[in-house]
Amino acid sequence: MKSRSFLLALLIIALASLVPVVFRGNDYVLNLFVVAGVYAIVVMGLGILLGFAGQLSLAQAAFFGIGAYTSAFLTTRVSWNFWEALPVAVLASALVALAVGYPSLRQLSGHYLALATIGFGIIAQLVLINWKAFSNGSDGITGIPAPAIGSYTFDSYGAYFYIVLAFVVLTAYITARLKATRVGRAMHAIRENEMAANAMGIDATKYKILAFVLAGAYAGLAGSLLAHSIKFISPDSYSFDQSVVFLVMLILGGSSSIGGAILGAVILTFLPEVLRPLKNSYIMVYGAAVIAMIIFMPQGLAGLFGVLKRRFARA
Amino acid sequence: MPFDPVANVQLLINGLAIGSIYALVALGFVLIYNAVGVVNFAQGDFVMLPSYVAISFLVPQVAVFGTMMHWQLPVIVAYAVVLVLMVGFGLLFNLIAYHPLRDRGWMPVVISTIGVSIFLRNFAQLTWGSQPLGFPSLFSAETIDFSGLHVRPQDILIIAVTAVLIAFQYFLFERTSLGKQMRATAQDRTTARLLGIRVSRIVAITFVYSVLLGTISGFLVSPIFSVTKEMGGLIALKAFAASIVGGFGSIPGAIIGGLAIGVVETFGGFYVSAAYTDAIAFVILIAVLLFRPQGLFGERVAEKA
Numbered sequence: 068m069k070s071r072s073f074l075l076a077l078l079i080i081a082l083a084s085l086v087p088v089v090f091r092g093n094d095y096v097l098n099l100f101v102v103a104g105v106y107a108i109v110v111m112g113l114g115i116l117l118g119f120a121g122q123l124s125l126a127q128a129a130f131f132g133i134g135a136y137t138s139a140f141l142t143t144r145v146s147w148n149f150w151e152a153l154p155v156a157v158l159a160s161a162l163v164a165l166a167v168g169y170p171s172l173r174q175l176s177g178h179y180l181a182l183a184t185i186g187f188g189i190i191a192q193l194v195l196i197n198w199k200a201f202s203n204g205s206d207g208i209t210g211i212p213a214p215a216i217g218s219y220t221f222d223s224y225g226a227y228f229y230i231v232l233a234f235v236v237l238t239a240y241i242t243a244r245l246k247a248t249r250v251g252r253a254m255h256a257i258r259e260n261e262m263a264a265n266a267m268g269i270d271a272t273k274y275k276i277l278a279f280v281l282a283g284a285y286a287g288l289a290g291s292l293l294a295h296s297i298k299f300i301s302p303d304s305y306s307f308d309q310s311v312v313f314l315v316m317l318i319l320g321g322s323s324s325i326g327g328a329i330l331g332a333v334i335l336t337f338l339p340e341v342l343r344p345l346k347n348s349y350i351m352v353y354g355a356a357v358i359a360m361i362i363f364m365p366q367g368l369a370g371l372f373g374v375l376k377r378r379f380a381r382a
Numbered sequence: 383m384p385f386d387p388v389a390n391v392q393l394l395i396n397g398l399a400i401g402s403i404y405a406l407v408a409l410g411f412v413l414i415y416n417a418v419g420v421v422n423f424a425q426g427d428f429v430m431l432p433s434y435v436a437i438s439f440l441v442p443q444v445a446v447f448g449t450m451m452h453w454q455l456p457v458i459v460a461y462a463v464v465l466v467l468m469v470g471f472g473l474l475f476n477l478i479a480y481h482p483l484r485d486r487g488w489m490p491v492v493i494s495t496i497g498v499s500i501f502l503r504n505f506a507q508l509t510w511g512s513q514p515l516g517f518p519s520l521f522s523a524e525t526i527d528f529s530g531l532h533v534r535p536q537d538i539l540i541i542a543v544t545a546v547l548i549a550f551q552y553f554l555f556e557r558t559s560l561g562k563q564m565r566a567t568a569q570d571r572t573t574a575r576l577l578g579i580r581v582s583r584i585v586a587i588t589f590v591y592s593v594l595l596g597t598i599s600g601f602l603v604s605p606i607f608s609v610t611k612e613m614g615g616l617i618a619l620k621a622f623a624a625s626i627v628g629g630f631g632s633i634p635g636a637i638i639g640g641l642a643i644g645v646v647e648t649f650g651g652f653y654v655s656a657a658y659t660d661a662i663a664f665v666i667l668i669a670v671l672l673f674r675p676q677g678l679f680g681e682r683v684a685e686k687a
Contacts, residue, residue, distance in 0.1 A: 123489070171668075174675050178421050178488070179630070182622055183671045186664035189619065193661045307619070311423075311496055318493050347508050354501030361493045362482045 087225035097224035104231035105293045107332035108238050110316045112285025118323030120278035121258030126184035127313045129191035130160045130283040132305030134290030139208040139300055149214035153291050160287020161280050168279035173272050188307055195302040207301025211294050227296050242325050321369025330368050388530050393648050399537035401644020402544035406599040407621035408636035410592035416568035417588040420491040424499040426614025428596025433604040434510050436464045440518050468597045472590030506611040517604035540602045623667035629677030
């Protein structure tokens, strides 16, 4: 079983690495794949928080924005390169997540935590709009450079996709390892029953804060990655609505499944594009689809596949 | 800046007016939360949708699906028609977004209300277009002067209607059988069911009541802000903040929290920073969550996840 999921992962990576070849010249589709990969990283991070540790954040767009802006600021104003800026962007998001998570998670859980994170997300977006010295206000930051290795610049969407793919694989690996370790099991215990976990000697608050910081770091990494692909960022991309989209991606995929998180991100990135022939009504259909999915697929796509697999095994 | 008593009274009235709107919407949140244990993320759209529907009946130039409508009903008739339509909407909302998920914990319901919100906002855009629409006021826009004090009649109307609604709510909950059943359901559903209360019906009524509170808030606030598909979003988020500040689950808390947030943000926007007006509610929210999570009137400390 273990080796089978390893082989499946290899197969998926192999197929994914063919994407720039298959869609060569089709920048529209390649850009969507880049975006989907970036979102998958955010959603995996949210999966650690919600799926593993059972805590809900509606501020992931804010951490996504902090990563994007840190990276954009360092590369356009301080003329660092991408590889120097990226780790700092991750660190900045993680530190802000620590500053927000440390006081909040000692006090709050459930709805209350969700509401506190909404408050933080809105404040963060207002700061991005108004702190012009750092963010250039509503005009946003333009001319964010593409990453380079030696003399090769990852300028095209096809080339950039490989960078994103590498980070998706890296974060998926870290997440899978985490799930299998003592830390992952401690988080799982907290999700199932926090009081019992505490009684077993697990420092629940510590692990919840760790999950929150990891989710922030993943979002920061993703934010930086997307900023260097689209090369222009502005505060309206980092709204509460975007945080909601990340949550819906996770729930659709199945909140404690890594494959589910990635699949949820990919499907919901492409779904609006597929529905585009419906013209203006496509987002409406998207909303209705979210309701239908939550009613009819309780465990998300990961759960649906589980059911299908069992059915086939029986037949 | 020299202290100007007249200006401060004016700010206070503005703050109480917008705070009344937050209070009504917060009340809608709290009633649903008490009845079913879930925060409804479509609460803001309970304000937006009826405002658009009312506009279609009131304003001759408004196009519905790109077609000009010439209903132009008298205001009172239009309001009544919209209220009746929204009763239907409340029942439908309960039937689709809550009822199928009622035994699955709070997260799926939260997601489905988010789905409803996405649906409604884009339904509104498709039906009424993306331009902000002006909503006719019952009064002229001119202010009334009391010895140098300029007061918008709409502000007074908002405060007065809110006071009447709160009195009605008190009467409903304390004096009628229906209100007592609603309170019993909120307190303990299992026991309420054992006592012969039809819990599903009470829950449906709670949703309808919450929608109607949103509808009336929409009638009251739309003449001040213009009607857009996003209009409910920020109002709802601040009403959230208000209900936490007051103590989540507490009805007087929601009302006082709403008024307090309205007043503080109006003064803050004037004296501290206009750019950060919208952040003030959330700064208060986070401060309250960290230092007094049970809120001003709440009893429960942080909920069990």
